[in-house]
Amino acid sequence: MRQTKRGAPHATPPAWVRMDASGLIRFVSHQAELLFGYDGDDLCGQPIETLIPEPVGKIYDEYQHGSWPGPRARTRGLDLVRSGRRRDGHWFPASINLSHVDTRHGLSVIAEVRDLTDEDEAGR
Secondary structure (H helix, E strand, O other), X not given: OEEOOOOOEXXXXXXXXXXXXXXXXXXXXXXXXXXXXXXXXXXXXXXXHHOOOHHHHHHHHHHHOOOOXXXXXXXXXXXXXXXXXXXXXXXXXXXXXXXXXXXXXXXXXXEEEEEOHHHHXXXX
């Protein structure tokens, strides 16, 4: 949570990105558009590595290809602290939570992304 000028807490909603089983972006929330600086239509069909660096992509790949316990065995998502990359190429610290949703089209992975820039600066 951030503090507003008046000192009241202000929560920024998380950015949501949904990927299909091949790691391609299929949905981007409005907050994700604002956070990453893209129009959602520009991101749909692009690989998740467009927004999240390779290490998260590798973890997602392991999640997707069964190196972990099956999705039904996992009751919670995977919380990571990594970086996100904006359209302008700027990297920012991010909290990323990966979870799954079984759909009629197969497994989808949801990435919930929060910008940690304010918390990093407050800790300095």
